[in-house]
Amino acid sequence: MSAASKTNPGNFFEDFTVGQVIEHATPRTVTEGDRALYGAIYPTRFALPSSAAFASAVGLAAHPVEELVAFHIAFGKTVPDISLNAVANLGYAECRFHQPVVPGDTLRTRSEVIGLKQNSNGKSGVVYVRSTATNQRGEVALEWARWVMVHKRVPAGSATEAAPETVLPDLAPVVPAADLVVPRGLDFTSYDFAAAGEPHRFGDYAVGERIDHVDGVTLTDAEHMMATRLWQNTAKVHFNTEARPDGKRLVYGGHVISLARALSFNGLANAQLIAAINAGSHVAPAFAGDTVYAWSEVLDRAELDAPGVGALRLRLVATKGRDESMTLRQTGGENDGKYATGVLLDLDYWALVPR
Template identity: 85%
Template sequence: MPKTNPGNFFEDFTVGQVIEHATPRTITEGDRALYGAIYPTRFAVWSSARFAASVGLTPAPVEDLLAFHVAFGKTVPDVSLNAVANLGYAECRFHRPVVPGDTLATRSEVIGLKENSNGRTGVVWVRSTATDQAGEVVLDWARWVMVHKRDPEAPAPETVVPQLADAVAVEDLVVPAGLDLTSYDVVAAGEPHRLGDYEVGERIDHVDGVTLSEAEHMMATRLWQNTAKVHFNAEARPDGRRLVYGGHVISLARALSFNGLANAQLVAAINAGAHTAPAFAGDTVYAWSEVLDVAETPAPGVGALRLRLVATKGRDETMTLRGEDGKYAPGVLLDLDYWALVPR
């Protein structure tokens, strides 16, 4: 009997299948330090325990995207080990902050399948839920991924494409218990801009860029225990290049967005996300944001900005998302639609 696990191929998935992912992961202060070493993050809630306490978050949580990557990484050996690429996200909600000492475990349900016309790959949709050591939901999300078939001659399954919401409604956002931004310190945070300073349709060029390196993107992906072959094995792709994990680009772009959105402290939800082009070591990543919506929440002093975060290969001062043909503009790497919590 084989002892090793080759991972699941497209024909191994069935709609309704539930997968309990192995290796729960305990978050440590070391994770916080490594996240800050890899990404140029400067948001005050995640950088300062004193600042976090001043807005009602004690003990100081780790970055929300750090928790997302760890939870996401648990799904890779079962869902996307044999992936061509991760295609997108939807309906992601952050339910509670994660603090050092929390242990995250993830389970997924297959909610859709569609074989591609080439007969060699197919798209798998899953809904994943991460819980902590007490069984409390930390975050949940849907994603879809293109996966190789083991046998191109295997029959195609019945096509099931799930209906996913365009966005998480503002009333469905989960504001962390105790969060209070009424005495928010804009000096410590780094910028004075509050909810009312942003207008729908406004675009913000985050100016700064970071060049991707093989060492950093592979170290980050190993930190999340993401085992997808295309990120590490130069023989896994015909072109011999290691594909940068899309989540690495998300965290990099989010960190770059500090310049102009320093007070967009917490990610409350990811409405939709698409990795529109591959990224590789040597690419220089820049970012810009568009304000899609401005809303208030019932929590004291807490507002919400719906933002489109766009990462590009090379700086695009025109901040163009799509060309006249409706396709993504050359150089666009990431189109991420998310809600962030900000002071009113």
């Protein structure tokens, strides 16, 4: 056996089949270091993951890390098998957080291929997967579907194999509010608004309301590569300037999600916990030097059974440069309905807030 055959070049589009199940390597134990590094990389200030005392006061038995810490770690496990040869990660759906993740939890991830579609250019295709992360007790911590554009090993026209049958999964546009999982013991009836940083509660937000989060952060190669390494995400496009024709390192889409979520504190400080991600699209690539801003729109509201707890369905939009008009899509002309120039991220999620 040659030395070269022992290395892993990653899977190409041709290597995936619908129904294929992949057990991803390298279980990862969450530590307090992850919490500290997350806070160093992103300007996050949400009280519940920041303060063990606050978490205890709202009924949680242990002090959880932010949901996106768990998401990035679990997502990173999938990269060597799913998206090492990706052109770009395209979107998410049906993501539910089943329970808070705390330091000491060990996450491992498995994925099932649920759809395939070769692109018309014959050089790449879109792979749809459903991934599930479990903890050391075998309990589901979170699950999600995503789709990613992956290079073909051999472009169409230079190989004899035909394109696979197109299979597009039926993904729900929204996780129903009734299916949201509220952490055991969560009780917002004695919520400390002063400690949280804002007085706004469930009833203060109206469907259709838009909130400009005002602040911006300029992306740097050092920070986005450090963050992506932290999650053990090995996708070539984030690190290797030879992986893209333009010679740029593509910023991991999850980095933009976490940055936008942290920026949303200004106006949504009491959106303490992400319960689900309904849908998400990385609309345009981001690179070092881009300055990211964010705004949110309230899409829906739901009262939950947990004491003092409500849920807001929020659209979180990240933009390259400040968009004071908070415009999501263009109107008129040949570009009618397309995303507005500068939009980087369109994320639809449920957050738990005090009523």
